[in-house]
Amino acid sequence: MKHADNINTPLLYRLSFITALVVAPHFQRLDLSITLALLAVLTLRLTTLYFTRWKPGRLLLFFVTILCAVLIFSVYPLLMGLEAKVALLSLMLSLKLMECRTQRDLKIVVFLGYFTLITHFLFDQEMLLVGYIFLMVIALTSLLVESSRSSKATGWRFTSLRYSASLLLQAMPIMLVLFFLFPRISGPLWNLGVDNSTGRTGLSDSMTPGSISNLIRSRAVAFRVDFDQAAPPPRQRYWRGPVLWRTDGKRWTRAKFLQAAPVTYRSSAQPIRYQVTLEPSPNDWLYALDLPETLPPEATLLPDFQILAKEIRNQRYRYAATSRLAYHTGPLNQREQRLALQLPDNITTRMEELVRQWRLEASTDRDLVNRALRHFRTEPFYYTLTPPLLGDNPSDQFLFESRRGFCEHYATSFTTLMRIAGIPSRVVTGYQGGELNPIGNYLIVRQSDAHAWSEVWLEESGWTRVDPTAAVAPERIEQTFEFDLEENSGLGIPVIFSAGDYGLFKNLTRQFRLGVDAANASWHRWILGYSKEQQQKLMQQFGLENLSAMKLALGMILATALLIPILLYLLRLRGEVKPDPVVKDYQRFCKRLSRTGIKRFPHEGPKDFAQRVMRKRPDLKPSVNAITQHYIKLRYGRSDGTKLRQQFHRLVRQFRA
Amino acid sequence: MKELLDQVVREAGRIIVGKEQTLRLALTCLLANGHLLIEDLPGVGKTTLAHTLAKLLGLQYQRIQFTSDLLPADIMGVSVYHRGDESFQFHPGPVFTQLLLADEINRATPKAQSALLEAMEERQVTTDGKTRALPQPFFVIATQNPAHQIGTFPLPESQLDRFLMRLHIGYPDEQAERLLLSGEDRRRLLEQLPACLTLEQLKILQQQVSNIYVADALLDYIQDLLKFSRTSPRFNHGLSPRAGLALINSARAWALQAGHQEVLPEDVQAVLAATVGHRLHSSGDTGIDEGASLAQHLLQSVPLP
Incomplete structure (x- = not known):
């Protein structure tokens, strides 16, 4: 039993690969030595997976961990600033990967991965990054799906990706509700000590x-x-x-x-x-x-x-x-x-x-x-x-x-x-x-x-x-001031202005660039710029003016609470085209009994259940017996009479526990 | 018919005391026309159980003690040169019987094991290029000792799969043991045991088993069980379609015994552990047999549709 929930090697490969991708956007922000250390740890992980005989011992892992800690403290002495914390998180995440063996470890790594994804937003909220993070969330979720499936299960290799994508898609309406209704803090939410002004160019005074x-x-x-x-x-x-x-x-x-x-x-x-x-x-x-x-x-x-x-x-x-x-x-x-x-x-x-x-x-x-x-x-x-x-x-x-x-x-x-x-x-x-x-x-x-x-x-x-x-x-x-820096790099050479006749390729890239810029601009305007004022404006369109944060939060909870039954209903509509009336009646019977404290186990057969009920409540014996007999006949028996069905329906309706 | 079967169980219960459930399962296995593997420690009554069943069902009975030097010919028989006719004459081996008890099957070499297992599956024997049909009905009750012992050849999965059910007998409870210790000699009782069934009746019973109705809802349940075993990470590999067929057949036989007109989920659940226990392995295979707990996990994880 001890090794029953070990995870297999292909899954570990996938986990390592996805972890690398999750951490990747941080590479440009962290100190080069930290990035190299991250890559080294990930490489170590992959090599020890490939050469199975070369298993890293506890001593080695301990040594590597100490080394990483020393490195972090030498680069960021007091762990001050966001970068230091992100570096610590990323390194620890990749080190956790090294000792990942059981399902529990996998879950820890995946949840840490989710958390690491959030930290990207502290630095950057561009559309591309958000898209990337969406993909990473799908990938991480697919790991959870994969780990709860048999490795021998047949079908497409990446079925788990499809599952997790559809899972997240189903969560989309709720995400939107939370986005639009979550009370905004006026002022920058993400501005947690990030120095945005460094390295920015612009006019000076x-x-x-x-x-x-x-x-x-x-x-x-x-x-x-x-x-x-x-x-x-x-x-x-x-x-x-x-x-x-x-x-x-x-x-x-x-x-x-x-x-x-x-x-x-x-x-x-x-x-x-x-x-x-x-x-x-x-x-x-x-x-x-x-x-x-x-x-x-x-x-x-x-x-x-x-x-x-x-x-x-x-x-x-x-x-x-x-x-x-x-x-x-x-x-x-x-x-x-x-x-x-x-x-x-x-x-x-x-x-x-x-x-x-x-x-x-x-x-x-x-x-x-x-x-x-x-x-x-x-x-x-x-x-x-x-x-x-x-x-x-x-x-x-x-x-x-x-x-x-x-x-x-x-x-x-x-x-x-x-x-x-x-x-x-x-x-x-x-x-x-x-x-x-x-x-x-x-x-x-x-x-x-x-x-x-x-x-x-x-x-x-x-x-x-x-x-x-x-x-x-x-x-x-x-004209629009466009010039070729290469052409104009000679000292003191007069500017050669682009005449505006671009080649086809240049024209296309220009169009593409403009398209991306337009998308980015509206992203900033509508999504990132969705502030308290815009929220109020939106609420005004629904006739709700001057909502306090408290009321907004209440509205958010209410909307979610309304949305979930609708989603569930839609899912059920898709799953079960037509619920069997016999089953429905029987479920009603079970529900009535469960109110008195006798709950049917999901795997419990009708006869076993009836016996249990009768043992606990001898007074119900005749009705429970009759209902169970009818149910068995209707559901598992050869008979399919409408008369029997009506009888069963009547019995259930009259049943009082 | 239920009375008849109940009587068989009652009679058998006089010999194998306090093991009604096991007896019923063994009977179910034979009704479903399947072979039975009994796995337990020495001395808990494996052989006696086989013997009792043979007697009660009125079947011809042969026993082979498997040893490491057992040869296929010892099971199937040999052709011996007959000087008088100047020809080879086939001397049928112990396999030509209606009920064969293969004792300690894991002691024999794989060669001898596979000879028996071919006979089990094909219900025929091929020697010297000639195929000979085995008598009808043909049951094999094999026993093996699960404890790790030197010099055994554990049955491979493919051969385990040929057995419809695997049963454990287990120690009797205190009361039953008392009865056993104080009572008459079981061997003598066994000899006096009357046959409760005729061959004809057995055939009719088997016919009735195949007539038990299986509703769509129940097939859904069985498919759910199979599907769960194939997708849950708890299992190394899922149940085969053959396992699904075995499950349905045993559940039918159980339903007949329980007096049901149709197969109920309870019937499936009653035979589940015995039918799938030897076909399941946990994903992190430890070599320790976890069949019972895996079957239990399967049972409790799949809700009735």
Whole structure:
């Protein structure tokens, strides 16, 4: 009996294999040495399964366990942080595999596996991962199915997979009820000390030459935008981020505004309404089209039209805003004027000379701006992703020597020149353009769309956007900014813009990529973004407003309680097409008896049961006898008379225990 | 008919005291036209049981004591050269009888065992290229000693399968033992035992067994039992279709004995342990015979449909 519930080798193989798959997504997150240790333990398991003679002794297992523990403590000294705990869990899971022999061990490993699957959600909740986890749950469940089946059972080798898949499918309605009705905690549920901001790229609140050209190598998504109407054309898609005022000649930084003044501007343009879904970012500002008008309630607008959020969000964040594309910002106040004319110390004479030259040619400020743009257009300036390294005075060097630069070079030197000319100006950073996804009908703005431009204050139009990059490389602004990094990797080589004629394969992959992105976006919006507010909205559609968490929980329990009988009923309908009335009557008879404490065992025959009943309740003897006789005749006998059947039915109905 | 069978059991109960259930099962086995294997320690009455049955049923009776040097010819018979006719003449062996008691069957070599087992299955014997039919009816009651002993050849599963039932007799209870010890010599009683049945009656009884009705609901139950044995991880391998047939036939015979018109689940359950016990092995085979507990597990795990 002792070895009766040992599990066999094929099942152990399967268990080891599935355990490896369950742990696999953690590999990228854990320290390399931990990953190697995990793989080593799994390999050890498989080899000892293959070479049956080489059985790991207790001493060896003990040694391996100690080694693993030492490794974990050396990598994560105090077991601080989520990674350490996950590493511990994964290693212990694979070690448990080593001593897996009986059914009980198998169950422990499977349940630990379920738990390990949950830990993946602490790091990532992407659709692909969720799909993977679904598959793993099916696989783990199939192990439980397999272990309760005979190994000699015939049929398809993976029947257990089918069983477990259908089992989980049957649980689906309940899962949905729990998902929609489980009371939400406002705020991130999964944010258990996970640092999401590490390794994230994005704009920062200061700029030095080269900071944006580094950023654009990343294809990571910055945010996605759903427009309520048609999206504006590419040359008008300026997504406003930090506005930079102060400069030391090399570095540009924001100005400090003590308070958010109520900002107004005149505009005759139609407002554009849109929703932005911002990827997690380490910054506290939001992005909006130039110029924002209405904002999400939890944000404030600074006087330079930069939007500040109240807090840094480590979660994907969705907000609505409206903007107007044409505007007049009105007069400049003193402080702004002072800030917008601040000059660094390293202005060279040739810069001043250049501006003086322009001033002579131009009658108004506007003419001077145009003259400067013409300078960039006609002189041999190039737009390049890999500008040459500049020294202490980048503006001067760029303007007169290298003449190869990225948007930040053009924006900063242009702004400096305008300030020399006495025109108030500032640098705006943000994103420009974005790729329209026709599948989900939304705009994808990537880190590679990062951009910097200038704003000058003119008497007749207020703050006016001037993009010197557009003068040098109009394609950058007019089209979706796509380029081949390989093609453009040479130092100082002008950007070759993709003409937009893709090969068939490239086109297909692009379509596929866009499709995946659209699916992911709606996944985030509808599933992961299903928050307390959305829940309330959904409840409102059913006419239930302002439900407390308690009521929701009650509703959840109620809905589940309603659902289970329905599911059971459906299952029964499928299993038994037509229940035999004789059996039904007999079951009723047994039920009545069970109420008095005499319960029929499932395997007990009618005659044995009757005898037991009569021994316990001699008073029932005649009726029990008659019913049992009838039942035996009807169910196991040759007779199939309707008369007998009716008699039996009457007997059961009259029976009182 | 029930009375007749009851009388057989009653008479046998005078010899084998306090073992009514075992006697009934043994009788059932013979009614179902199957061979019987009795497995128990020496001295609990295996041979006496076989002898008693032979007497009561009025059958011709032969006994072979199996030893390790037993040859197939010792069982089946030999052809001996006859000088007078200048020809070989067949001298039939002990197998040519109606009831054969094969004592300690696991002591003989596999060769001798298989000779007997062929006879059991085919109900005929082939020697010197000539096939000879065995008398009708033909029953084999084999006994074996389960305890591990040096020099035995345990019957392989395929040959165990030929036996319709396997019975254990077990020690008698105190009262029965007292009766046994204080009573007359069983051997003498046995000699005086009258035959309760004629050959004709036995044939009629066997005919009636096959007439017992088996309802669809009962077939469902039997199929459920077979299916469970094949899918539960508790068993090394499931029951064969032959085991299913054996179960139905024994249940029919039991039903006749119990006076039922039709086979009830109780009849199946009554013969289950004896019929399937020697055909089941637990999945982690330990070499220890667990037939009884496995049969019990099977019985309690399968609900009546």
